[in-house]
Amino acid sequence: MAGKLQKIRSLEVDGITKRFPGVLACDSISLKVGENEVLALVGENGAGKTTLMNILMGLYQPDEGSIRINGQEVRFKTPNDAYAAGIGMVHQHFMLVPNMTVAENVALGAPDFHRFMRLDLAGARKRIQEISEKFSLPVQPDAYIWQLSVGEQQRVELVKTLCFGARFLILDEPTSALTPQETDELIVLLKRMSAEMSIVFISHKLAEVTAVSNKVAILRHGRVVFSGSTSEQTPASLAALMTGHEVNLPVNNCCEECGEEFFSVRNVRAKSDRGFYALDGIDFSIHKGEILGLAGVSGNGQRELAEVIAGLRSVESGSIGMPGFELTNKSPREIINSGLGYIPEDRNTEGIVPSFSIKENLVLKDFASDEFSAGPFLNLKKQEANAEKLKESFDIRCPSVATAAGSLSGGNIQKVILARELARNPKVLVAVYPTRGLDMGAEEFIHKSLLEMRARGTAILLISEELDEIMNLADRVAVIYKGKILKILPSHQATRRSLGLLMAGITENAPGAER
Amino acid sequence: MKPSPRILYIALVSLAAAVAAIGIAAIVLAILGANVFDTFKVILTEPLKDIFGITEILVRAIPLILVGLGIAISFRSGILNIGAEGQILMGIIAAAATAIALPGLPKIVLLPIVFLAGALGGAVWGAIAGYLRAVLGVNEILSTVMLNYIAAQLYGFLLRGPMIDPAELQTGSGTPQSVRLPRSAWIDRIIPGTRLHWGIAVALVLAVLVYILLWRTTWGFKMRAAGAGAKAARYGGIKVEQCLLMAMVLAGAFAGLAGAVEVTGVHRRAIEGISSGYGFSGIVVALFGGLHPAGIVPSAFFFGLLLIGADMTQRMMSIPANMVLVLQGAVILSIISAKMVINDPYAFDKFSRALSRRRKKDESGKTTGETA
The missing domain is CATH 3.40.50.300 (P-loop containing nucleotide triphosphate hydrolases)
Structure with missing residues (x-):
C-alpha cells in the first residue's frame, strides 16, 4: 500500500x-x-x-x-x-x-x-x-x-x-x-x-x-x-x-445577400428508432448559395434530421421541399434524382461500400445512369475514366482506382464521397459531421470544397458539433436541442458563448440564462 | 526473383489448410481402421482411370455447378440461402409434372418448357424466404432450412400419392416414384453408354451468364452493393429489399433448374433421394470456388471427384461413402480458418517481418547482398 x-x-x-x-x-x-x-x-x-x-x-x-x-x-x-x-x-x-x-x-x-x-x-x-x-x-x-x-x-x-x-x-x-x-x-x-x-x-x-x-x-x-x-x-x-505546413482554414467572409429561398423544412416531426419524437417540429429554410450551420450536441436529432431529408426515415407530419419538388416521404432514389447530395455521418458504412473498388464507389449513385451504362450493361470504361478524372481533381491518394475503398484512410474515404456527391452538381447538399476525425489537411480541403459549392449556388446544410467549423463556414447558424430548432441567427452575431448556451438548451429569455 | 511476401503467405496458409483438411479426414479414417494412404489414393485417382469414372464425375458436377451459381448470387447479395435442397425438390416436382402433362410436344419445345418449369418451381420456393426476409425481416437461414423440411415432406407425399406411377399400384410394389418422363423430355447423352448428358453445356453457359450478370450489369452491381454494404447501398438509392428478393428468386431458380436437369438428364423419372445432398454440397462448392463462377466450375469438378471416389472406396476398401461428408466438413472448416488467417493483418505482419529477417540472414551469410 x-x-x-x-x-x-x-x-x-x-x-x-x-x-x-x-x-x-x-x-x-x-x-x-x-x-x-x-x-x-x-x-x-x-x-x-x-x-x-x-x-x-x-x-x-x-x-x-x-x-x-x-x-x-x-x-x-x-x-x-x-x-x-x-x-x-x-x-x-x-x-x-x-x-x-x-x-x-x-x-x-x-x-x-x-x-x-x-x-x-x-x-x-x-x-x-x-x-x-x-x-x-x-x-x-x-x-x-x-x-x-x-x-x-x-x-x-x-x-x-x-x-x-x-x-x-x-x-x-x-x-x-x-x-x-x-x-x-x-x-x-x-x-x-x-x-x-x-x-x-x-x-x-x-x-x-x-x-x-x-x-x-x-x-x-x-x-x-x-x-x-x-x-x-x-x-x-x-x-x-x-x-508540417501553414494551415489556412478557409473562412466564409462574403456576407452578401444569398439567392432566393430554395430548400425548406417545415414543422417536421419524426420518431427515433426508440420510438420517441427525435424531431419535434423542426422548421428552417436554406437559400441558394447559402450554408446553414446546424450546431448542437450530437444526439439531439441531427442524425434523424439528415435521414429524414435523405428519405431513409419516414416523416410523421410536416413537409420538406424544393421549388417544384416535394421531398416528404419520397424514396431515396427520387430524392437523389431531385438533386440532393448527401455526405453521411458514418463514412465507412453509409458513405461507401468498403469492399467495392474506388471506381465502383464513385458511381454508387449513378451506375445505372445513361452515362455509365448501356441498357442493362455497365460501362466499365466510363466508370474507369470517371474515377481517374475524380482521383485527379479531388487528389484521392490511392494505389489505383481498383483498390478497395475501405482500405483507404479516413480523409481519402471522405474525398471519395465528396467527389461522388459534388460531381453530381447537387442543388442541395447535406453534410453531416463532414470533418469528424479527419486531420487538418483533409479538413482544409473539405471546407474549401464546401465554400466552392456555395459559390456555385448550392444550398448547403452543414451539421456539425465543431463550433469553429460552423462559425467559419456558415452564413446563418441554427441550434438544435432535443429535436427543436431553438434559434437561427446570422453567423456574425453568433459567439461561442451564445451558441454554447443554446446548445445546452438555455434560451436567452429563459430564467438563469446569464448563469 | 523472390516471390512477394503476400503471395508466399497466402500459398503457405492455403497449404496448411489443405494439410489440416486431409489431416482431419486421415484421423477419422484411421479411427475406422482403414489404410489412410490407400484410401486417399482410391478417392483421388481411381475415378480418373477410365471413361466411366470421368463421365460420372461430370454428371455429379452438373447439379453442383448449377446450385453453386445460385448460392454465389445469393451470398454475394447478402442473403444466406441454405434452402437449395428444398428448391431442388420443388424444381423436380414442377419439371416432372410439366413433362408428364405435355408428352406430345417435340423435344425442342418441351425441354425448354420443362427447364423453365423447374426453375420456376425453385424460384417460388426461394421467393418465399426472400419475401419473408425482405418484408418481415425473418432470418433467411431459419426460413430456408424450414422450407427444406416442407419441400421434403411434400415431395414424399406426391411420390406416394398423386404423382405415383400407376404401375406401382397395380403390381403392388408401391415404390415411391413417378412414371417415366416422355422421351421428348430426355436430355440427350453426349457419349453413348455413359450417363454424361448435355446438361453440362447448360451449366457451363450459365456460369458465363452469371459472371456477366454479377459483374457487368446494373442489376448485378445493385445486388453486390446490397450484399457488401447494405447501408451504403440504401443511402445510394438502391432498394436493398428488392435486391434480396431478386437474389433469392434467382438462387431458387438455379437450384430448381439443377433439379430439372438432373431428372431429365439422369433419372428420367422423379424418384426418392434424387437430390442426394446437392443442395448442401452446392454451398461448399460455391464457398470453395470463392463465390465466383470461374472458381465454382473447377470446384464442382473436384467435389464430383470426391463423391465418385467415396463411392469407390465403399466398394474397394469397404469404407462408408459417407466419409465424403466428413471430408466436406473438414474442407469447410479449413477454408474458413484459412480465410480468417489470410485476412488477419497482424498475422501477416508477423510473417513478413520474420521472412525479411530470414532473407537478410541468408544474404549476409552468402555475400554482401542488398537487403530484401
Missing part, C-alpha cells in the same frame, strides 16, 4: 517504437512528463498519440524502448499493471455501464471493492465522496449513468479513475463530446488537479491545448517533431507544426 501511494514525480518514455502491419505507429518516441506538469500531446489522426498512450497503459507492448517512473524502469504487461503503478486513463468513449449507478460503476472496476458474490458499495460511496471533495468534483454516487449529461459522465470517469488510485492522468480527447461551457469547466478543473498530479492531455483542438497545458509535444507520422513549452506557442503556430 505504501508503494501505491508514492507520488509520480516523473514519467519518461524512451525510444518507444511500435510497428503495426504496414505502419510504423511510434518511431522511437522519447518524452518526459515532470511533477505537476500538464503535457499536451497533439498530432493529426494516425500520428501515433493513441498508440503511445495504449503502450503506457499496458494495452500494447512496445517493440523497442522503455518506460521509467521516478527514474525506475517499469514494464506493463496488462492495464492492471499500469493502474497498480498509479497511471489512469480516461478514454475518448466513456467506459461506463449506463443502467448502473455511479458507485456501482466505480466498484465494478476496482478489485478492492469486490466481495464474495457482491460489491462493497458502501466503501465505493465513501471513496467517491472523499475524491469528489478533495478535487471539488461534484458527483452523486447513487445517480444512474443514463440520467447524467455528457459533462457529468466525464466527471464520473475522472472520479472513477482517481478512485482506482491514479496519480497520473491520461485524457484522450476529453472534450470531443462536450459543449463549450463544459469544456471551459473541464479546463479549469484540470488546472486545479495539476497541483496534485501530472496530466497528459491528448487533443487536436489547439485552443484548448494552449489554455490548459504548460508543455506540448507534437507527433507527426509516429515521431516527436516538436516538444517544448506551450507559452511560446499560439494555436496557429501549433497547427503549422502539426501538419
Whole structure:
C-alpha cells in the first residue's frame, strides 16, 4: 500500500517504437512528463498519440524502448499493471455501464471493492465522496449513468479513475463530446488537479491545448517533431507544426445577400428508432448559395434530421421541399434524382461500400445512369475514366482506382464521397459531421470544397458539433436541442458563448440564462 | 526473383489448410481402421482411370455447378440461402409434372418448357424466404432450412400419392416414384453408354451468364452493393429489399433448374433421394470456388471427384461413402480458418517481418547482398 501511494514525480518514455502491419505507429518516441506538469500531446489522426498512450497503459507492448517512473524502469504487461503503478486513463468513449449507478460503476472496476458474490458499495460511496471533495468534483454516487449529461459522465470517469488510485492522468480527447461551457469547466478543473498530479492531455483542438497545458509535444507520422513549452506557442503556430505546413482554414467572409429561398423544412416531426419524437417540429429554410450551420450536441436529432431529408426515415407530419419538388416521404432514389447530395455521418458504412473498388464507389449513385451504362450493361470504361478524372481533381491518394475503398484512410474515404456527391452538381447538399476525425489537411480541403459549392449556388446544410467549423463556414447558424430548432441567427452575431448556451438548451429569455 | 511476401503467405496458409483438411479426414479414417494412404489414393485417382469414372464425375458436377451459381448470387447479395435442397425438390416436382402433362410436344419445345418449369418451381420456393426476409425481416437461414423440411415432406407425399406411377399400384410394389418422363423430355447423352448428358453445356453457359450478370450489369452491381454494404447501398438509392428478393428468386431458380436437369438428364423419372445432398454440397462448392463462377466450375469438378471416389472406396476398401461428408466438413472448416488467417493483418505482419529477417540472414551469410 505504501508503494501505491508514492507520488509520480516523473514519467519518461524512451525510444518507444511500435510497428503495426504496414505502419510504423511510434518511431522511437522519447518524452518526459515532470511533477505537476500538464503535457499536451497533439498530432493529426494516425500520428501515433493513441498508440503511445495504449503502450503506457499496458494495452500494447512496445517493440523497442522503455518506460521509467521516478527514474525506475517499469514494464506493463496488462492495464492492471499500469493502474497498480498509479497511471489512469480516461478514454475518448466513456467506459461506463449506463443502467448502473455511479458507485456501482466505480466498484465494478476496482478489485478492492469486490466481495464474495457482491460489491462493497458502501466503501465505493465513501471513496467517491472523499475524491469528489478533495478535487471539488461534484458527483452523486447513487445517480444512474443514463440520467447524467455528457459533462457529468466525464466527471464520473475522472472520479472513477482517481478512485482506482491514479496519480497520473491520461485524457484522450476529453472534450470531443462536450459543449463549450463544459469544456471551459473541464479546463479549469484540470488546472486545479495539476497541483496534485501530472496530466497528459491528448487533443487536436489547439485552443484548448494552449489554455490548459504548460508543455506540448507534437507527433507527426509516429515521431516527436516538436516538444517544448506551450507559452511560446499560439494555436496557429501549433497547427503549422502539426501538419508540417501553414494551415489556412478557409473562412466564409462574403456576407452578401444569398439567392432566393430554395430548400425548406417545415414543422417536421419524426420518431427515433426508440420510438420517441427525435424531431419535434423542426422548421428552417436554406437559400441558394447559402450554408446553414446546424450546431448542437450530437444526439439531439441531427442524425434523424439528415435521414429524414435523405428519405431513409419516414416523416410523421410536416413537409420538406424544393421549388417544384416535394421531398416528404419520397424514396431515396427520387430524392437523389431531385438533386440532393448527401455526405453521411458514418463514412465507412453509409458513405461507401468498403469492399467495392474506388471506381465502383464513385458511381454508387449513378451506375445505372445513361452515362455509365448501356441498357442493362455497365460501362466499365466510363466508370474507369470517371474515377481517374475524380482521383485527379479531388487528389484521392490511392494505389489505383481498383483498390478497395475501405482500405483507404479516413480523409481519402471522405474525398471519395465528396467527389461522388459534388460531381453530381447537387442543388442541395447535406453534410453531416463532414470533418469528424479527419486531420487538418483533409479538413482544409473539405471546407474549401464546401465554400466552392456555395459559390456555385448550392444550398448547403452543414451539421456539425465543431463550433469553429460552423462559425467559419456558415452564413446563418441554427441550434438544435432535443429535436427543436431553438434559434437561427446570422453567423456574425453568433459567439461561442451564445451558441454554447443554446446548445445546452438555455434560451436567452429563459430564467438563469446569464448563469 | 523472390516471390512477394503476400503471395508466399497466402500459398503457405492455403497449404496448411489443405494439410489440416486431409489431416482431419486421415484421423477419422484411421479411427475406422482403414489404410489412410490407400484410401486417399482410391478417392483421388481411381475415378480418373477410365471413361466411366470421368463421365460420372461430370454428371455429379452438373447439379453442383448449377446450385453453386445460385448460392454465389445469393451470398454475394447478402442473403444466406441454405434452402437449395428444398428448391431442388420443388424444381423436380414442377419439371416432372410439366413433362408428364405435355408428352406430345417435340423435344425442342418441351425441354425448354420443362427447364423453365423447374426453375420456376425453385424460384417460388426461394421467393418465399426472400419475401419473408425482405418484408418481415425473418432470418433467411431459419426460413430456408424450414422450407427444406416442407419441400421434403411434400415431395414424399406426391411420390406416394398423386404423382405415383400407376404401375406401382397395380403390381403392388408401391415404390415411391413417378412414371417415366416422355422421351421428348430426355436430355440427350453426349457419349453413348455413359450417363454424361448435355446438361453440362447448360451449366457451363450459365456460369458465363452469371459472371456477366454479377459483374457487368446494373442489376448485378445493385445486388453486390446490397450484399457488401447494405447501408451504403440504401443511402445510394438502391432498394436493398428488392435486391434480396431478386437474389433469392434467382438462387431458387438455379437450384430448381439443377433439379430439372438432373431428372431429365439422369433419372428420367422423379424418384426418392434424387437430390442426394446437392443442395448442401452446392454451398461448399460455391464457398470453395470463392463465390465466383470461374472458381465454382473447377470446384464442382473436384467435389464430383470426391463423391465418385467415396463411392469407390465403399466398394474397394469397404469404407462408408459417407466419409465424403466428413471430408466436406473438414474442407469447410479449413477454408474458413484459412480465410480468417489470410485476412488477419497482424498475422501477416508477423510473417513478413520474420521472412525479411530470414532473407537478410541468408544474404549476409552468402555475400554482401542488398537487403530484401
